[in-house]
Amino acid sequence: MRKRILTGERPTGSLHLGNYVGTLANRVKLQDQYETFLLVADYHMLTTRLENLVEIRDNIRSVVLDNLSVGVDPEKVTFFLQSAVPEIPQLHLYFSMLVSVPRVERIPTLKDQLRDHDLAEPTYGLLGYPILQAADILSVKGNLVPVGRDQESHVELTREIARRFNQLFGEVLPVPEAFIPEVKLLPGTDGKAKMGKSLGNAISLAEDPASLKAKVMGMYTDPSRIRPTDPGTVEGNPVFMYHDTFNGNTDEVNDLKERYRAGKVGDVEVKRKLLAALEAFLEPVRERRAKYAALPGYVDEIIAEGSKRARAEAAKTLHDVRAAMRLDYLGL
């Protein structure tokens, strides 16, 4: 049997270049080798987005289109909606008995979420979010989890939960591995360490040429550099991090870096060349997206079918889990 991938994202807005480098690129690369389940995590969205639910329908559709636009093959992968699989919250309840409160309080993303979303304290739901993620992964018995670096600690918790469960009740759950890119998180256009859908600092995969241009030309760069003749810093400079990731012309990138350090090139030229590289990357992405978007009902159909498949797998897992725990006395 082929090993399984489980990965996905929250339907909180258009997927962006950071999502691409962090996980989409890997799932495209691995989709032939692994049986892939792609989760649209609408419950996870509730942890920080309770006010703005009117956009959810559009966002669900758009997250799927974004995946298709970068080459995820709908014939090969199973897209599914988290809330269409009620076995997931049921597993979450069982798993929540295996994790202490201080353990989830120590997960580093909690502090980031509180800061980014301006929250004084976490809800019970936000605190338990990584446990719900364990239920996502283990519901389809995922073996590999391609995610960005920010999610590493969540996969670690999933591993602990699987081990603990197996120790207590017998070998039922796989202990999944995270698959994380070597490169750092992609920074935002504002220079913040992480580009994020909900952070207002993202370049979307569907960005149109005019707004792409505005975003690139307005990007945060070396703040201590005032004139083009000032020597500039390349390391940690988001403009150069984007060049490293999206500009395949390494000679050009190296030449720009050398001249930047020596104060022999202006930010405008460096950004113009980045714009050209990003245009070349995004043009075919936009085209593929438009092709799928033009098929009426197509996205809804693949979500509905995929959710049925994923639900059948989750029901099997839930059955195994309940049987192992001796909770199946009614045969359920």
Ligand code: ATP
């Ligand atoms: P939000 O701001 O709403 O949390 P997000 O941009 O962080 O959105 P998620 O849906 O939370 O996106 O995450 C989807 C996937 O993209 C995860 O695997 C995450 O690790 C990865 N990811 C998100 N942002 C980045 C980034 N800047 N660089 C690399 N990977 C990223």
Ligand code: MG
């Ligand atoms: Mg996130």
